[in-house]
Structures are given as structure tokens and as C-alpha cells.
Amino acid sequence: MKNIIGLFMVLSILVILPTVQIVFAAGDEAGEYIDRRVEIWNLFFRMMTVAFVVGAVVSGTLIWLIWRFRESNPKATPTKYEGTGELDR
Amino acid sequence: MVLELQKPRPIWQIMFSTHHTDIGLLYTIMSLAFLFMGGALALAIRVEMFSPGPQFIADSMTFNRIFTVHGTNMIFLFLLPFASAVGNYFIPIMVRYKDMAYPKLNAIAFWMLPPAAALVWLGFADFGWYAQPPYSAISAPSPAAEMWIFGLKIIGVSSILGAINFIVTILKCKHPDLPLSKVPLLGWSFLSSSLIVLVAIPTFAAALLMLLTDRLGVTGFFNPAMGGDPIAYSHLFWFTFHPEVYVLVIPAIGMMYEIIPRFSRKPIFSHSSGVFAFVLLSIVSFASWAHHMYATGMSFTEKTVFMVGTLAAVPASAMHVFNFLATMWGGRAKYSTPMMWSVGGIALFFSAGAGGVVNTAMPLDFITHDSYWVVGHFHLFVFGTIAFGSFGFLYYMFPFITGRMYNELWGKVHFVLIFIGAVLVFFTQHILGLYGMPRRVFDYPEIPEWIAMNQIQAVGAVLLGVGMTIFLVNLIYSSAKGKEANMEDPFGLGGKYYYPYQAKNPHHD
Numbered sequence: 001m002k003n004i005i006g007l008f009m010v011l012s013i014l015v016i017l018p019t020v021q022i023v024f025a026a027g028d029e030a031g032e033y034i035d036r037r038v039e040i041w042n043l044f045f046r047m048m049t050v051a052f053v054v055g056a057v058v059s060g061t062l063i064w065l066i067w068r069f070r071e072s073n074p075k076a077t078p079t080k081y082e083g084t085g086e087l088d089r
Numbered sequence: 090m091v092l093e094l095q096k097p098r099p100i101w102q103i104m105f106s107t108h109h110t111d112i113g114l115l116y117t118i119m120s121l122a123f124l125f126m127g128g129a130l131a132l133a134i135r136v137e138m139f140s141p142g143p144q145f146i147a148d149s150m151t152f153n154r155i156f157t158v159h160g161t162n163m164i165f166l167f168l169l170p171f172a173s174a175v176g177n178y179f180i181p182i183m184v185r186y187k188d189m190a191y192p193k194l195n196a197i198a199f200w201m202l203p204p205a206a207a208l209v210w211l212g213f214a215d216f217g218w219y220a221q222p223p224y225s226a227i228s229a230p231s232p233a234a235e236m237w238i239f240g241l242k243i244i245g246v247s248s249i250l251g252a253i254n255f256i257v258t259i260l261k262c263k264h265p266d267l268p269l270s271k272v273p274l275l276g277w278s279f280l281s282s283s284l285i286v287l288v289a290i291p292t293f294a295a296a297l298l299m300l301l302t303d304r305l306g307v308t309g310f311f312n313p314a315m316g317g318d319p320i321a322y323s324h325l326f327w328f329t330f331h332p333e334v335y336v337l338v339i340p341a342i343g344m345m346y347e348i349i350p351r352f353s354r355k356p357i358f359s360h361s362s363g364v365f366a367f368v369l370l371s372i373v374s375f376a377s378w379a380h381h382m383y384a385t386g387m388s389f390t391e392k393t394v395f396m397v398g399t400l401a402a403v404p405a406s407a408m409h410v411f412n413f414l415a416t417m418w419g420g421r422a423k424y425s426t427p428m429m430w431s432v433g434g435i436a437l438f439f440s441a442g443a444g445g446v447v448n449t450a451m452p453l454d455f456i457t458h459d460s461y462w463v464v465g466h467f468h469l470f471v472f473g474t475i476a477f478g479s480f481g482f483l484y485y486m487f488p489f490i491t492g493r494m495y496n497e498l499w500g501k502v503h504f505v506l507i508f509i510g511a512v513l514v515f516f517t518q519h520i521l522g523l524y525g526m527p528r529r530v531f532d533y534p535e536i537p538e539w540i541a542m543n544q545i546q547a548v549g550a551v552l553l554g555v556g557m558t559i560f561l562v563n564l565i566y567s568s569a570k571g572k573e574a575n576m577e578d579p580f581g582l583g584g585k586y587y588y589p590y591q592a593k594n595p596h597h598d
Contacts, residue, residue: 008404040452051443065417
């Protein structure tokens with residue numbers, strides 16, 4: 001459980017830090033200019049890349065799970081809980 | 090006493106009953122009726138947007154009225170009552186109590202909804218489902234606006250009464266041998282969402298009163314001409330309704346927690362992480378409301394706080410997704426209709442969450458704000474996740490309610506059509522938003538990309554319409570003529586029918 005929470009905290013920080021960084025990039029001092037439009041679209045494409053990569057991994061896992069662990073799969077075997085009454089509750 | 094439709098009774102016996110399964114049946118029927126009515130409005134919207142220029146809706150005012158009632162109806166008269174239906178059927182059984190804690194209050198909470206629905210539908214207001222001032226405070230036509238305000242007021246009171254009932258039933262009426270930590274995750278989902286309702290709804294109740302007095306000219310809370318601030322309404326509204334999104338999604342996730350282990354023939358992978366994620370979601374639901382208002386001149390610090398607060402929902406949501414995946418891993422899953430809806434709901438829940446991360450990043454929010462992206466994101470949650478979970482659970486409850494089985498083939502056809510339709514409509518809306526099309530518009534210029542994407546959506550909407558028609562026919566036909574269900578094990582999973590089976594015992598034990 002602690003490992004899971006730790007993993008998610010690290011992942012969250014990895015998402016948050018680049019976002020905060022780009023917002024601070026604007027700066028407050030005179031003479032500092034950035035093209036916000038370019039920066040924002042850059043950020044958008046970077047985040048969409050992350051989202052699509054994570055999405056592909058999770059969706060791929062989900063599709064594989066559906067395929068592999070369906071009851072009609074020739075490799076399917078009864079789970080250790082079946083017939084024990086544990087699932088009746 | 091449980092199989093209501095198997096033992097015919099006079100309708101008034103059900104209508105005036107205070108038993109939790111009777112109230113659950115009333116909630117189910119009412120919410121489904123409004124689902125189909127609201128769906129018809131959605132279809133009208135998409136057909137109207139098929140190409141530029143007016144198609145069959147005469148003017149923008151009528152169009153505004155249609156999407157206002159569609160949104161209000163789907164959230165308050167379909168999703169919320171359906172969740173109440175599930176809670177009424179299952180919560181007393183899960184905590185092993187004879188009924189809800191306050192049966193008469195339960196009946197009152199239900200019977201407040203039909204008059205509220207009548208006010209919303211007969212008024213047919215035109216200011217969007219959140220009644221944004223200053224238009225709603227100054228110039229929205231009467232009496233539609235007042236009817237909407239009173240309708241929502243009644244629904245809010247009904248929600249609070251229902252929430253109190255669920256909280257007391259779970260915390261105070263559960264069997265002494267059942268520790269809270271062992272209450273099923275569906276029960277935890279109702280406890281979490283009910284606590285959110287109790288904290289969130291009073292703020293909107295106050296906002297509605299302020300809006301009403303503004304309309305009467307007595308006050309000027311949201312009227313700039315009288316020194317008021319329309320943005321204040323947005324804060325009050327979203328303080329209630331961002332958590333309200335979680336009020337809707339948490340029970341839907343709870344329903345999936347009931348179905349996925351059953352049909353995978355395994356216990357849930359981690360009960361404690363599910364509880365933790367529900368509690369975490371409940372807390373962070375209050376840390377994100379102002380992300381709806383990044384574009385209103387908030388300070389950088391405020392925006393950062395709410396961005397981080399919103400992103401805090403990501404780990405909790407991801408915990409649910411991974412819990413589902415880990416539960417399915419190593420199982421022997423039967424893909425009956427309820428399981429298909431649940432798995433489809435998980436996939437779309439994940440997609441909706443990924444889009445939400447983009448919305449909450451404040452620089453990116455300026456790209457997507459008030460565009461069709463937001464419409465797509467919101468609908469992926471409310472339809473792709475919440476409605477998918479609800480449809481799956483309705484199929485799961487069907488033998489419990491009627492004593493008969495629905496037609497499995499048509500249930501699967503329903504799922505396939507709706508899944509394809511939802512992807513066509515709501516994913517396309519995301520892209521359309523990036524192409525710059527604003528939401529809530531009656532007409533649009535002849536930009537080829539916009540026309541193409543609106544037409545794709547119209548095709549998707551027709552698929553949704555066909556799918557929902559099949560659903561309706563399947564429900565009605567199977568209720569009357571469906572094959573009698575094997576109440577020991579209607580889905581052929583090799584076990585008993587779990588909680589519904591236990592409910593056949595009047596003492597639920």
C-alpha cells in the first residue's frame with residue numbers, strides 16, 4: 001500500500017513540475033519575453049504525448065487482460081476462490 | 090417482497106410504500122424515464138448542429154432551452170436518482186439492516202423529485218444548466234427561470250435528505266458484527282458521496298436564494314449594475330458542483346467494484362486501497378472548484394493551488410483503475426452484459442481523466458476553455474463513465490428487480506452501439522474544441538473541419554439513439570416476457586446471486 005502511494009506521489013510530481021516550470025517561465029522582469037502561444041502549445045503536445053503513452057499502456061493492458069483472462073480462453077483455469085463459497089458473500 | 094414485478098401488486102402499493110426496494114424501484118423507473126427524455130433532447134441538439142444554419146430548431150433561444158433542460162435533466166433527474174435507486178436496493182442489504190434508517194424520509198426524498206422535474210421541464214429555462222449570471226439574474230425570461238430555481242432547490246433538499254439517510258444507515262444501522270472496514274466498496278462509495286453532498290449542496294442552496302432575490306430586484310449579489318459580482322456565483326456554484334461530479338462518479342465506481350470481482354470470479358484485489366481512494370477523492374473534490382475559473386482573472390497563486398488540488402484527484406482515480414485491472418488479472422472473467430459495460434466504463438474513465446489533466450494545467454486551460462473540448466471531457470465522465478457504470482448495474486439488477494433475464498444478445502448490441510457512438514461523439518468533441526469551436530452555440534461558420542466533425546458527431550448520436558431504443562425495448566419486453574431467471578445464479582457464475590440472493594430473506598441475513 002505504501003509503495004503504491006509513493007509511486008503515485010512520484011508520478012504526480014513528474015506531471016506537476018513541468019507545468020509549474022512553464023508557468024514561471026514568463027518571468028516578471030522587463031525585457032523578458034516569451035511567446036506564450038508557442039510555449040503553451042509545446043506544453044500541450046508534451047502532455048498529450050505523456051497522456052497517449054500512459055493511455056496506450058493502460059488500454060493495452062486492459063485489452064490484453066480481457067483477452068487472456070476471459071473464460072473462453074483455452075488457457076483459462078478456475079480461480080482458487082471458485083467452489084470455496086468465498087465468492088458467495 | 091423483493092421481486093416486485095414477479096408478484097404483481099396494485100401500483101399504489103408500490104407508490105405509497107416506504108420499503109427500500111419499492112423506493113428503489115420508483116427511483117429506477119423515474120430515472121430511466123428521464124434518461125430517454127433527456128436523450129431525445131441530445132439527439133435534437135446534434136441533428137441541429139449537423140450543418141451550419143438553422144435546421145429544424147427555429148431560433149437560438151429554443152436551442153438554449155433544449156440544452157439547458159438536457160443538462161439539468163441528465164444530471165439531476167437521471168444520474169442522481171439512478172444512484173439513489175442502486176443505494177436503496179443494496180445499501181440496507183449490504184449493511185444487513187431491514188430497511189433504510191428513516192423509511193418515511195426516504196419516501197419523501199423520492200416524492201420531492203416529480204414536482205421538481207415538472208418545474209424544470211415545464212419551465213424550460215434557457216440559461217444553461219448552471220444559470221450563469223448576470224443573464225440569469227437580470228434578463229432570463231420568467232417564469233422559466235424561477236421554475237428552474239425552485240426545481241433545483243427541491244432537488245437539493247431531496248439530495249440532502251437522501252444523503253442523511255444513507256450516512257445514518259451505513260454508520261448507525263449496520264449489523265454489529267460488520268465492522269465499517271468490511272462494508273463492501275459499493276457501501277463505501279455511497280458513504281463518501283453522501284458526505285460530499287452534505288458539505289457541498291448547502292452552498293448552492295444559498296446561491297439559488299441569492300439568485301432568486303437578485304431576480305426579484307431585492308438584492309444585487311450577482312448584478313454588476315448594483316455592485317454585485319457574477320464571478321461570485323461561479324465560485325458558489327462550482328464549490329457545489331465540482332464535488333457533485335464526484336458525487337456522481339463515486340457510486341458508479343462503486344457499482345463497478347460490485348460487478349468486476351463477481352464476473353472475474355475473484356475477490357477485489359485491494360479493498361483497503363479502494364476505501365482509501367474513495368476517501369481521498371472525497372477530500373480533494375473540494376480542492377478543485379476554481380479550476381473552472383482560471384480565465385476570470387484569478388491570481389497566479391490561486392490558480393497554482395487549484396491546479397495542484399485538481400491533480401491530486403489523479404492518484405486516487407488511478408488507484409481505482411489499477412485496482413480493477415489487478416482484480417481482473419488471474420481471473421476467469423465472464424463477459425456478460427454488466428461486465429462489458431463496466432470494462433467499457435473503465436476505458437472511458439481513463440480517457441476522461443487524461444483529458445482532465447490537460448484542463449487542469451492552467452496554461453492549457455486557456456486553449457480548451459469554453460470550447461467543445463470541455464463538452465467532450467465532461468460527457469466522457471458523465472456518460473462514458475457514470476452512465477456506463479449505471480447501465481451495467483441496471484443489467485446486473487435486472488433479475489433482482491423483475492425475476493426475469495434480459496436478452497443477453499441485445500444487451501451486448503446495446504453496449505457495442507453505445508460504445509462506438511460515445512467514442513464518435515465525445516472524442517470528436519475534444520478535437521473540435523482544439524479547432525476552436527466554442528460550446529453552447531446554435532450556429533457556426535462554414536469551416537470545413539467544423540462541419541465534418543459536427544457530422545461525425547451526428548452519426549455517433551444516431552448510433553446512441555438506436556442503442557438506447559434497443560435498450561428500452563429490451564427492458565420492457567424482458568420485464569414482461571423474458572426468460573425466468575435462475576435466482577440462485579442468474580449469470581451462470583457458479584455461485585449464489587450474492588447480495589440480491591440474500592435479500593430474499595426478509596431479514597437480509
